[in-house]
Amino acid sequence: MNLNQLSHRSYIIDHVTIVDPKKNAAYAGYIxxxxxxxxxxxxxxxxxxxxxxxxxxxLHLAPGFVDxxxxxxxxxxxxxxxxxxxxxxxxxxxxxxVACMPNTxxxxxxxxxxxxxxxQAKLAGLARVYPIAAATKGRKGEIxxxxxxxxxxxxxxxTDDGAPVPTAEMVRRVLEYAAPLGIPFIExxxxxxxSGEGVMHEGFYSTKLGLKGIPAxxxxxxxxRDLVVLKSVKGARFHAAHxxxxxxxxxxxxxxxxGLPVTAETAPHYLCLExxxxxxxxxxxxxxxxxxxxxxxxxxxxxxxxxxxxxxxSDHAPHAAHEKQVEFNAAPNGSVGLETMFPLVVTHLVRxxxxxxxxxxxxxxxxxxxxxxxxxxxxxxxADADLVLFDPEEEWTVRAEDLHSRSKNxxxxxxxxxxxxxxxxxGGVNVTATRIGV
Amino acid sequence: MSVYYKAVLLDKDAIRRAIKRIAHEIVERNGGVxxxxxxxxxxxxxxxxxxxxxxxxxxxxCNVPIGAxxxxxxxxxxxxxxxxxxxxxxEIKEDITNRVVVLVDDVLFTGRTIRAALDxxxxxxxxxxxxxxxxxxxGHRELPIKADYVGKNVPTSENEMxxxxxxxxxxxxxxxxxxxxx
Amino acid sequence: MNHRKxxxxxxxxxxxxxxxxxxxxxxxxxxxxxxxxxxxxxxxTTVANLFFESSTRxxxxxxxxxxxxxxxxxxxxTSGSSVSKGESxxxxxxxxxxxxxQMIVIRHSAAGAPHFLASLxxxxxxNAGDGAHEHPTQGLLDMFTLRERWGSFAGxxxxxVGDLAHSRVARSNIHGLVTMGAEVVVCGPPTLIPLDIERxxxxxxxxxxxxxxxxxxxxxxxxxxxxxxRGLFPSIDEYARRWGINRQALKNAHKECIIMHPGxxxxxxxxxxxxxxxxxxxxxxxxxxxxxxxxxxxxLLSGGSALENEETxxxxxxxxxxxxxxxx
Numbered sequence: 001m002n003l004n005q006l007s008h009r010s011y012i013i014d015h016v017t018i019v020d021p022k023k024n025a026a027y028a029g030y031i032x033x034x035x036x037x038x039x040x041x042x043x044x045x046x047x048x049x050x051x052x053x054x055x056x057x058x059l060h061l062a063p064g065f066v067d068x069x070x071x072x073x074x075x076x077x078x079x080x081x082x083x084x085x086x087x088x089x090x091x092x093x094x095x096x097x098v099a100c101m102p103n104t105x106x107x108x109x110x111x112x113x114x115x116x117x118x119x120q121a122k123l124a125g126l127a128r129v130y131p132i133a134a135a136t137k138g139r140k141g142e143i144x145x146x147x148x149x150x151x152x153x154x155x156x157x158x159t160d161d162g163a164p165v166p167t168a169e170m171v172r173r174v175l176e177y178a179a180p181l182g183i184p185f186i187e188x189x190x191x192x193x194x195s196g197e198g199v200m201h202e203g204f205y206s207t208k209l210g211l212k213g214i215p216a217x218x219x220x221x222x223x224x225r226d227l228v229v230l231k232s233v234k235g236a237r238f239h240a241a242h243x244x245x246x247x248x249x250x251x252x253x254x255x256x257x258x259g260l261p262v263t264a265e266t267a268p269h270y271l272c273l274e275x276x277x278x279x280x281x282x283x284x285x286x287x288x289x290x291x292x293x294x295x296x297x298x299x300x301x302x303x304x305x306x307x308x309x310x311x312x313x314s315d316h317a318p319h320a321a322h323e324k325q326v327e328f329n330a331a332p333n334g335s336v337g338l339e340t341m342f343p344l345v346v347t348h349l350v351r352x353x354x355x356x357x358x359x360x361x362x363x364x365x366x367x368x369x370x371x372x373x374x375x376x377x378x379x380x381x382x383a384d385a386d387l388v389l390f391d392p393e394e395e396w397t398v399r400a401e402d403l404h405s406r407s408k409n410x411x412x413x414x415x416x417x418x419x420x421x422x423x424x425x426x427g428g429v430n431v432t433a434t435r436i437g438v
Numbered sequence: 439m440s441v442y443y444k445a446v447l448l449d450k451d452a453i454r455r456a457i458k459r460i461a462h463e464i465v466e467r468n469g470g471v472x473x474x475x476x477x478x479x480x481x482x483x484x485x486x487x488x489x490x491x492x493x494x495x496x497x498x499x500c501n502v503p504i505g506a507x508x509x510x511x512x513x514x515x516x517x518x519x520x521x522x523x524x525x526x527x528x529e530i531k532e533d534i535t536n537r538v539v540v541l542v543d544d545v546l547f548t549g550r551t552i553r554a555a556l557d558x559x560x561x562x563x564x565x566x567x568x569x570x571x572x573x574x575x576x577g578h579r580e581l582p583i584k585a586d587y588v589g590k591n592v593p594t595s596e597n598e599m600x601x602x603x604x605x606x607x608x609x610x611x612x613x614x615x616x617x618x619x620x
Numbered sequence: 621m622n623h624r625k626x627x628x629x630x631x632x633x634x635x636x637x638x639x640x641x642x643x644x645x646x647x648x649x650x651x652x653x654x655x656x657x658x659x660x661x662x663x664x665t666t667v668a669n670l671f672f673e674s675s676t677r678x679x680x681x682x683x684x685x686x687x688x689x690x691x692x693x694x695x696x697x698t699s700g701s702s703v704s705k706g707e708s709x710x711x712x713x714x715x716x717x718x719x720x721x722q723m724i725v726i727r728h729s730a731a732g733a734p735h736f737l738a739s740l741x742x743x744x745x746x747n748a749g750d751g752a753h754e755h756p757t758q759g760l761l762d763m764f765t766l767r768e769r770w771g772s773f774a775g776x777x778x779x780x781v782g783d784l785a786h787s788r789v790a791r792s793n794i795h796g797l798v799t800m801g802a803e804v805v806v807c808g809p810p811t812l813i814p815l816d817i818e819r820x821x822x823x824x825x826x827x828x829x830x831x832x833x834x835x836x837x838x839x840x841x842x843x844x845x846x847x848x849x850r851g852l853f854p855s856i857d858e859y860a861r862r863w864g865i866n867r868q869a870l871k872n873a874h875k876e877c878i879i880m881h882p883g884x885x886x887x888x889x890x891x892x893x894x895x896x897x898x899x900x901x902x903x904x905x906x907x908x909x910x911x912x913x914x915x916x917x918x919x920l921l922s923g924g925s926a927l928e929n930e931e932t933x934x935x936x937x938x939x940x941x942x943x944x945x946x947x948x
Contacts, residue, residue: 204816208631210731210753210788213815281732327709327730329751443942508647511659511919525647525919561656 001054003389003423006430010034014046016056016389021063021362022378031061033385036428041379056389059422062361064096064386065342066377068368069161069186069241069265069313071334072098072129074120075113076105081318081406083120083129086338089316089405090127091431093339094421096386097369097376098127098316102134103162109134109145111153118154126431127424128386130156130374135174135185141166144177151181157372159186161241164222166192171229175236184237184263184372187226189248190289194218199329201275201290209278211328214290220247227255227262239371240264242315244289246299253308263371265313268337268344269411270300283324283331284411287317301354304363311368314341318407335411339403344412346392346419357392385428394420441616447574447592447600448613456589457486460571461493463587464540471498473537473566477505479555480526482544485606486573490542505530507541512554528558535563540587544602546572549583574613576600626738626745627917629754630795638796641916642764648919649912651688662689665922668721670712671697671748672728677883677907678748678758682725685914694721709733710740717741723922726750744921752786758882759792761913763800765902766837768909769878773800777874779831780804780822781863782841782890783812785852789882793839794820807831808841808863809853828863832870837878840865840891856889866892878902 003013011033018029018041032040032051046053072086081089083100090098100117102108108117114131121129133155137143139162147158158178164187165171174185195218200206202213223240230238240252243266255262273291285291303309317334324331341364349360366377376386398415400408424432448456465471471494478487484506491502508526541555552570559568571587576594592600592615599616603609624637651659667686671679679695686693696712709728716724723744726734731751738745749755763773770776778797780790784806797804798821806817807825818824825831832838843859853859870877879891879901887893896903940947 202815204819207814207817208791208820210751210791212752281735325710327728327736328732329730440939440941443940443947511647511651511661525644527647528650557660561658562654 001052003054003056003430006054006425008052009036009428011052011054011428012046012049013054013056013061013387013389016059016061018043018379019060019062019358019361020379021358021365022380024356024358024362026060026356026358030056031379031387033428036385038379038381038383038385040381059389060357060392061387061389063365063377063379063383064388064424064426065094065361065364066097066366066369066374067095067314067316067338067341067364068099068311068372068374069267070098070100070316070338071103071318072100072117073318074104075116079406080320083117084124084126085404085406086316086318087121087124087126087129089336089338089403091424091426092404092421094342094388094390094424095338096127096388096424096426097130097374098338099130099132099156099372099374101132101161102159103139107134107137107139108132108150108155109137109139111146111149114150114153114155127426128376130154130372132157132159132161132186134158135160135165136170139163141170144173147177147181147183151183155183156374157184157186157239159188159241161186161188164188164190164192168225168229171226172233175230175233175238178237179233179235182237182373184239186239186241187222188241189219189222189226189243191218191221194221199286199290200278201292203275203293205275205278209281211278214288216245216247216292216296219243219245219289220251223248223251227251227260230255230260230262231258237261238263242267242270242289242313243300243309244270244292244296246296249299249303249308252303256308263310264308265311265368265371266300266304266309267315268312268341268348269335270297271304271312272297272344272348273411281328282411283326283328284335284409284413286328286331286333287315287335287411288333301349304349305354310371312341312345312363313368314338316405317409318405319409320407321409324409334409336403336405336407336409338405340398340410340412340415340417342390342421343396343417343419347417350392351418385425387425388421389423389425390419390421392419394418396420440619441599442619443614443616444598445615446612447615448590450611453573453589453611453613456573457489458493460587460589461490461497464490464569464571465494465498467569467586468538471500471502474540475503475505475532475534475537476540476542477507477530477559479541479543479551480506480508482602482604482607483507483542485604486544487542490540490571503532505532507555507558509551509554509558512558514550514554530562533563534559534565536566538567538569539565540569540571542571544573544604545600546570546575546583546585546588547578547600549579549581552583553581573602574600624921626734627756627921628734628738628745628747630756630759630792630799631754633795633799635799635801638760638763638800641760641913641920642767644920645760645764645909645913645916648688648915649909651915652908652911657688658690659688660690661919662686662691662922665689665691665723666719666721667691667693667723667725667918668716669693669695669748670716670724670726670728671695672709672726672733673749675727675749678727678910681907681910682748682914684911685918688911689915689918691723691918709736713737713740717743723918746917746921749788752788752791754792754795755788756792757910757914757917758789759796760917761906761910762789762793762839762880762882763796764909764913765880765906766878768905769902770836773797773802775801775803776836777803777805777834778837778839779807779835780839780841781807781828781831781865783843784808784817784841785812785814786844787841789839790841791820794822798822805831805835809859811852828869829872832873832877835870835873835877837880838865838870838873839880839882842882842884842886843890860889864890864892865895867895870895876900880906883907
């Protein structure tokens with residue numbers, strides 16, 4: 001039977017190549033789903049069964065992808081994206097779970113906002129959404145928000161992302177208050193005095209283009225400060241967001257060697273774009289932290305291979321066309337990324353020969369889930385049947401008009417990539433065909 | 439596209455005699471060299487102007503001032519020619535107001551070059567008179583322009599060309615009649 | 621010859637093309653010496669001057685260039701504070717397009733603004749200064765002025781002194797001079813020398829006396845007071861003492877070391893009074909040459925709307941036959 005007409009709660013998907021990142025394995029096989037949960041994953045062809053059998057058509061099947069750094073913009077900036085349109089973009093990109101950032105308006109610093117977002121996600125009925133709460137009220141960096149209330153309502157971590165927590169003392173308080181709740185503090189590492197009015201990486205290209213630069217040490221100085229504070233707080237968990245420089249990689253590596261409870265993520269753009277790509281002043285490449293230099297990009301790929309970087313997260317940052325179609329200095333930072341993350345990982349990590357497909361998919365399935373303590377990202381028995389079926393060989397070109405997110409500001413428009421998501425299942429239900437009006 | 443040379447219209451000696459005659463006519467018609475300025479139109483009008491001025495200087499034993507005019511910026515077909523018509527330098531060091539200016543060009547054809555030269559000259563001042571001397575008049579005027587001094591009248595057809603070679607620019611002196619054929 | 625539609629910067633421009641601009645400017649300089657300073661070359665062309673940063677002298681220079689070419693010129697000037705984040709730029713540009721303006725001269729505080737316009741509009745865009753990025757007509761007129769004195773750039777040592785980090789004049793000069801074979805040295809307070817600037821083909825020297833050793837020309841950049849307020853160097857006095865161009869500093873420079881300044885000058889700070897007015901100063905020539913160079917730029921960029929195909933000169937495709945034999 002055709003997966004497009006998937007209508008059962010219990011069934012078998014036969015004739016697929018199972019990719020199990022947790023076990024670092026890939027093999028021809030089939031999967032048994034019972035009541036929306038994974039019952040069994042086996043090698044070979046499915047035997048005779050009373051269950052309906054769907055033909056996987058030789059596609060690859062993996063756990064649904066998990067993106068722990070996404071800006072859904074709702075409440076407050078619905079013209080850029082909403083929970084529903086963002087969830088649709090997630091499904092199109094193969095993501096069954098996303099964690100969303102609190103720089104909304106109002107910020108996610110009150111349980112009512114957490115509940116609102118969860119409700120919007122439920123109404124959309126697409127990807128699972130896990131709200132991340134603001135570490136401080138209004139993200140102003142002055143007063144802690146109500147972590148207990150927020151976690152009870154469903155928040156999974158705290159951050160002031162979009163901005164760093166401003167002082168060492170404040171970082172200490174955030175870590176201390178979050179520790180007993182078992183939730184991580186996610187830091188957006190930026191020293192505001194160093195980044196100033198910078199709009200791109202400080203280096204030869206910022207000199208050549210006459211644009212103000214953001215030095216690498218802006219990210220590193222803030223990270224170093226936070227890691228030192230982390231040493232003095234027992235039981236805390238620290239996760240470094242969107243790492244971009246080789247200096248940061250060094251700091252994370254040493255912190256892990258010292259046994260600190262640190263995890264770190266990088267974003268796809270730091271793996272395949274560099275500061276020199278800004279020569280055309282394309283505002284879709286204006287991102288914070290900025291695209292760095294060649295050496296930084298190569299080091300980041302190595303850091304993923306050796307485990308210094310735990311996972312990849314898109315930092316999906318939608319902005320409206322009228323906001324991006326301005327002169328470079330005036331444009332807001334960010335690129336959408338949910339729909340390009342998977343093909344970029346296939347193209348620049350797997351096909352480029354850096355790692356195998358299971359190893360690469362680990363970086364966008366169970367590893368990010370573990371960083372935030374989220375369920376999902378595995379093919380374990382009893383887990384929700386959050387699955388993605390894809391063709392890793394299909395080549396296509398990224399075009400703005402094909403994107404499902406409300407905003408089309410992608411840094412990858414025009415890129416030729418490999419890897420195409422065909423079906424995304426959440427709780428065993430094929431939600432790919434469901435599109436809400438965008 | 440090929441260019442076939444059909445005939446030599448003027449050889450070295452004929453050019454020399456024509457220039458001598460033109461120089462005499464200029465002096466005669468103007469009753470002397472008072473207020474005379476000889477202005478050559480780039481490119482080949484310039485060496486011709488110099489030769490005429492030198493001949494007059496020999497005859498009358500006094501120097502006649504010369505100038506050079508680049509008409510590229512005054513062409514009416516500016517938009518239709520090569521995308522970067524090379525602009526040469528115009529050198530008019532004399533004040534031409536109330537002077538007799540003799541414009542010199544190698545070939546008179548449609549008359550548009552002369553029209554442009556007249557426009558440019560008038561931007562420099564108000565001459566008493568402007569006269570025109572050409573080595574060859576090949577007909578096919580598109581504007582009401584006439585030469586006062588002509589080296590040789592050569593009736594031509596539309597697909598023929600008149601090519602003037604001068605030693606200062608081309609290494610040799612001759613005027614050739616050519617035909618384009620594809 | 622490839623036709624150029626926009627002039628956004630001197631980066632990447634070939635020596636051949638730079639020479640073409642300078643040669644053409646020579647003819648136009650002559651036009652400015654006539655009593656009737658006008659040629660009909662750009663008759664019927666409309667040029668819009670969009671100046672989002674106040675600049676009287678560059679705008680007037682462009683206006684004169686346009687008028688002397690018989691073009692129609694319109695000015696849009698906006699005071700910096702009232703222009704909100706780029707909306708005005710995009711809207712203004714599209715309104716201009718709707719009025720069928722063929723060429724736009726833009727000065728803007730944001731680097732990349734001319735590139736942005738060039739991608740949006742059909743007409744030609746000329747960069748009159750975008751943030752700290754480039755000021756190509758200034759670069760060309762500076763080179764034109766030097767060429768008038770020297771004839772060629774090979775082996776000449778040109779020193780650019782001042783706030784390199786924020787200077788578009790410096791960047792355009794560097795691109796052009798390095799392409800034409802000059803030796804370029806940059807000098808200024810270390811906090812105002814941008815990272816990796818050596819990769820543009822220049823050498824960096826923080827000490828002024830060392831930098832000016834054997835210099836054939838000095839281009840003195842204007843120091844802006846607000847840089848000092850931002851803490852990028854300690855005081856105006858210290859700047860004037862260590863990097864100010866005066867007779868003492870020029871002692872070991874070439875005897876006829878040419879003195880240049882893009883203007884307006886802070887006399888007594890980056891440049892001493894007597895040096896600015898001295899016999900080797902070409903500061904006023906730069907202004908004169910500015911109009912000629914801008915006329916050349918407008919002229920050479922304007923031919924573009926005409927033909928799609930290149931027309932080659934007859935000599936290239938024709939064979940010449942004389943008395944049955946092919947000749948050269």
